Amino acid sequence: MDHGHFQELPDLAVRPLGGSVVYANDEAFAQRENLITAGPSRHDRDLFGPKGKVYDGWETRRRREPGHDEAIVRLGAPGIVHGLVVDTAWFTGNYPPEVSVEGLSIEGHPDVDELLAADGWLSLVPRSPVKGDTANEFAVAAGASGAGQRCTHVRLRIYPDGGVARLRVHGVALPDPALLDALGVFDLAALENGGVALDCSNRFYSSPNNLLLPGPTRSMGEGWETARRRDDGNDWIQVKLTGEASIRIAELDTSYNLHNAPGWASLRGRSGPDGEWVELLGRTPLRPDTRHRFTLADTPPVSEVRMDVYPDGGMARLRLYGSLTPAGRDELGRRWRDALPEPASAAERRDA
Structure with missing residues (x-):
């Protein structure tokens, strides 16, 4: 099915569809929930709060040790991800130089500990450079390990720290x-x-x-x-x-x-x-x-x-x-089976 540019597909993570940012290791400056707010990020250059400059996005503190920051989003509608937008709008001197995105397919209603311990995360966007104050677009390449898999969650990693205004996860829902x-x-x-x-x-x-x-x-x-x-x-x-x-x-x-x-x-x-x-x-x-x-x-x-x-x-x-x-x-059952994670056994795929 030819959808043209992936941004014409719905955003499976957006809050009005039921998406939720269930985890972030740090949100010292700006709350993680802003990542999936509908509409573009807004900015008031003169607005400051007790923690510093107020941004309509997710922003972590400056790292003084090795590592990276990350946030996990539960998709409002699980489905096949065709492309993502990591939007650094308004972040000019404090955006992350690089990002990556992974997808996970997990059934039920896992808690944060289960998500952090899960070993089924697959690459949707490899570690890639991004620009500040830019809607950075990433189509999911056919060779990506997570391409074609039904995702219930995505994990955004930023290297090493910084701010991201919006995360858009464009694709087609695949219901159970x-x-x-x-x-x-x-x-x-x-x-x-x-x-x-x-x-x-x-x-x-x-x-x-x-x-x-x-x-x-x-x-x-x-x-x-x-x-x-x-x-x-x-x-x-x-x-x-x-x-x-x-x-x-x-x-x-x-x-x-x-x-x-x-x-x-x-x-x-x-x-x-x-x-x-x-x-x-x-x-x-x-x-x-x-x-x-x-x-x-x-x-x-x-x-x-x-x-x-x-x-x-x-x-x-x-x-x-x-x-x-x-x-x-x-036909829906066939698409469902084809989108199951590869680690599933043949018996599990047949039963599904």
């Missing part, structure tokens, strides 16, 4: 098939369930993947909004679902979009990238600041959905509730 089996009916478009925006007509104000985040929006800025169209066309978004599925309910949410909601919307779907598009929901009027729910009766199984909005505007969330077909469940 057993959990989805237990749910039965779930949101097939949700990022945490493996949904992802494949493409859209316009990203002027925000990413289309915002539509697939968990929970309701708290403002207009937390959804997907396009620029105003000055032609006769319309905007659209194409979403890959968890797998081939039968959709039962579609929710098109325009919450907080009071004067810029689309006037109408429609849904089409297809099974596979070469399948024929079929109508799921005809062109339907939308209201501002409203959660619209539609029952989709007698629609065929699909693995991709395209939502067209007419002519443009802002949407808060897109929910597509349904259940996987047997073929969709088998």
Whole structure:
């Protein structure tokens, strides 16, 4: 699946998706939790606190002994990491000269001691130089030991110390098939369930993947909004679902979009990238600041959905509730098995 540049993929570590910075060996100057805050780092050059200059990032003290500093992030949605951004915004004389990032796949809810003792950490980004006040981009190379593995946690190491504003972990979520089996009916478009925006007509104000985040929006800025169209066309978004599925309910949410909601919307779907598009929901009027729910009766199984909005505007969330077909469940199981850590035995992979 060609996603173009990895930064078009969702950030699996961001706080709104459920990410958490569970450990840092030092946060003397600035808190570790800032690493996964949504949005860019902010800076007030005149703001100082009791511990020194206040930064919207994670900053450790100056090392006077050999070693390095590190932080561990639990991903909000475990999945396959395609690339990372180590953003040193505003850190100019105090950024780390080098960084590395590793990934770990561990089930359950491990505590910090278990994470520190785990021996399954694999390289996503080898020790590499970075620049200050820069969004340093690292694609996960095909030869990296952690490439293609489902990660539940990532570990950022900085050499020897310093400040990092944001850590972005871009990839595609890979949910546990057993959990989805237990749910039965779930949101097939949700990022945490493996949904992802494949493409859209316009990203002027925000990413289309915002539509697939968990929970309701708290403002207009937390959804997907396009620029105003000055032609006769319309905007659209194409979403890959968890797998081939039968959709039962579609929710098109325009919450907080009071004067810029689309006037109408429609849904089409297809099974596979070469399948024929079929109508799921005809062109339907939308209201501002409203959660619209539609029952989709007698629609065929699909693995991709395209939502067209007419002519443009802002949407808060897109929910597509349904259940996987047997073929969709088998395909998800195959991807799950292929992404298990290599140390797993053949029996463990078969059982999974």
